[in-house]
Amino acid sequence: MSGQAEGIAIVGGGFSGAMLAARLAERGVTSTIVNRTADFGLGVAYSTPFDGHLLNVRSSRMSALADRPAHFVDWLKAHHPDSADPDRFAPRRVFGLYVQDRLRTVETAHPGTIRRVVAEVAQIAADGVQLADGSVIAARAVVLATGNPAPRTAEAGASPRVIADPWATGALDRIGADDDVLIVGTGLTMVDMLLMLDGRGWTGRATALSRRGLMPRVHGERPDPPRQPTETLLSGPLSLRLNEARRLSRGGGWREVMEGLRPITAELWMQADLATRRRIVRHLRPFWDVHRHRLATTIGVTMDRLTAESRLTIVTGRVRAITADDRGVRLDWRARRGEAPPLTAPWLIDCTGPGHAADADPLTAPLIHSGRARLDPLRLGLDLDPLGRVLDREGRPASTLFVLGPPARAAFWETIAVPDIRKRIEDVAGALRA
Structure with missing residues (x-):
C-alpha cells in the first residue's frame, strides 16, 4: 500500500461502512473500505446463512436510503418477490444481499470512487490507518464503523465447552442434537441462537439466565400507528x-x-x-x-412453543462464576432472592450482547491514552459531538475522525437499527463532503 491520500478511510465494511461509502460516492467523495473479510456489506447481522433469522423491522422501513423509503421493497419485488410484502419481516440473509447489491450498483455508476481492502487495521494514525502488515492507507479523514463486538461475559478460549462468541463461524456445530445448553443473556442474541439450533432439529433444553429475566417483546400482527408524544x-x-x-x-x-x-x-x-x-x-x-427492539411475529410464536414445551426456561439472577471441564459447564449464580443451586449442561453460550469497551479495544484504547479521544461520562463508548466526530481529552471535536453505527451509542443511544443508522450516514456524509 502506498502513502498516497485515499480520500476517506472507513474501518469496517458492514452495513454502516458499506452504505456510507456508497453515499459518499454519490456525492463525489472517494473512500477506501477496510474489512476483515471479503463479505463487504454484511457484518455480523446480515452474514447469517439461516433464513429463520428475520429482520426485527418491517421491510417497509428497511430502505438503505433515507430519501427513498420504498427502495428495499422495490428491490425485493425485483429479486425476491416471495418476500416483497412491505409489512413482513424479510430474512436477514436477503437484506444482506440487498446491501451488497446497492454497493455494487453504486460502484458501477461511480467507478473509481470506492476501493475495497481486505485487511486488519492495526492503528488509527494521524493521517489515515495503518494495517497489520505495516502498510498505510493515507486519508484526510477516518470513520470507525466497526459494528458490534463479540460478548465479553464468558472468557474466550477458557474451554471449548464455553461458546464465547456465538457468531463465530461454526460456533454451534459442536452442540449435539439432544444436548442441553446454558445461556447467559435473554435478549436478541439468545433468540437467534435458539432459532438456529431449533432449525437444525435440536431437541435439547435451554436454561437462560439474565439479571431481570426479560425477553424481547413481539411486534403486532400489523404495523402500529405512532401515538403522538405528549x-x-x-x-x-x-x-x-x-x-x-x-x-x-x-x-x-x-x-x-x-x-x-x-x-x-x-x-x-x-x-x-x-x-x-x-x-x-x-x-x-x-x-x-x-x-x-422487538421480534417478528413468527419468531415470537417459536419462542412461545419452546417455552410451552419446557425446552426454554428463564431464570433471574447474576453470574458468579463459570467453570468447565471436558464433560460440561457449571454456572454458579445468585438468584434475585438469594442463593441458588448451580446450573450444569454440556455447553454454555454467551449471549450477553455486544461487549463494547472502548478503553480496551485495540483501535480505540490508544486514541484514549494519547488524548486524541475520551470516554463519555457513562463509559458507554467514545465521547462524540452531534455530527459523530470524536472529542479529544479537552472536549474538542476532531474534524478527521468519526464514529458511525453501533459504536456511536454513547452520543446517540439508538444507533443499531437501519432507520437510525441511515440518518447518521447522511449526517456524516454531509460533514465529510464539507
Whole structure:
C-alpha cells in the first residue's frame, strides 16, 4: 500500500461502512473500505446463512436510503418477490444481499470512487490507518464503523465447552442434537441462537439466565400507528415521563407509544443531562431494549412453543462464576432472592450482547491514552459531538475522525437499527463532503 491520500478511510465494511461509502460516492467523495473479510456489506447481522433469522423491522422501513423509503421493497419485488410484502419481516440473509447489491450498483455508476481492502487495521494514525502488515492507507479523514463486538461475559478460549462468541463461524456445530445448553443473556442474541439450533432439529433444553429475566417483546400482527408524544412524555423529571408512558400505554397500547418515540429518541437522548442519562442506563435500559427492539411475529410464536414445551426456561439472577471441564459447564449464580443451586449442561453460550469497551479495544484504547479521544461520562463508548466526530481529552471535536453505527451509542443511544443508522450516514456524509 502506498502513502498516497485515499480520500476517506472507513474501518469496517458492514452495513454502516458499506452504505456510507456508497453515499459518499454519490456525492463525489472517494473512500477506501477496510474489512476483515471479503463479505463487504454484511457484518455480523446480515452474514447469517439461516433464513429463520428475520429482520426485527418491517421491510417497509428497511430502505438503505433515507430519501427513498420504498427502495428495499422495490428491490425485493425485483429479486425476491416471495418476500416483497412491505409489512413482513424479510430474512436477514436477503437484506444482506440487498446491501451488497446497492454497493455494487453504486460502484458501477461511480467507478473509481470506492476501493475495497481486505485487511486488519492495526492503528488509527494521524493521517489515515495503518494495517497489520505495516502498510498505510493515507486519508484526510477516518470513520470507525466497526459494528458490534463479540460478548465479553464468558472468557474466550477458557474451554471449548464455553461458546464465547456465538457468531463465530461454526460456533454451534459442536452442540449435539439432544444436548442441553446454558445461556447467559435473554435478549436478541439468545433468540437467534435458539432459532438456529431449533432449525437444525435440536431437541435439547435451554436454561437462560439474565439479571431481570426479560425477553424481547413481539411486534403486532400489523404495523402500529405512532401515538403522538405528549409534552409530559417529552420533558420534565424522568419518573414523571415514565408514569406518562405507562398511562399512554394503558390508553392505546405500548407499541403505539414506542412508535411515537422512535423518530426522536436520539434527539431526546442528546437533550438529556448527565443525571437523566445515568438513570436511564441504570434503571430503564433493560425495559427499553425489550420493548424497542422487538421480534417478528413468527419468531415470537417459536419462542412461545419452546417455552410451552419446557425446552426454554428463564431464570433471574447474576453470574458468579463459570467453570468447565471436558464433560460440561457449571454456572454458579445468585438468584434475585438469594442463593441458588448451580446450573450444569454440556455447553454454555454467551449471549450477553455486544461487549463494547472502548478503553480496551485495540483501535480505540490508544486514541484514549494519547488524548486524541475520551470516554463519555457513562463509559458507554467514545465521547462524540452531534455530527459523530470524536472529542479529544479537552472536549474538542476532531474534524478527521468519526464514529458511525453501533459504536456511536454513547452520543446517540439508538444507533443499531437501519432507520437510525441511515440518518447518521447522511449526517456524516454531509460533514465529510464539507
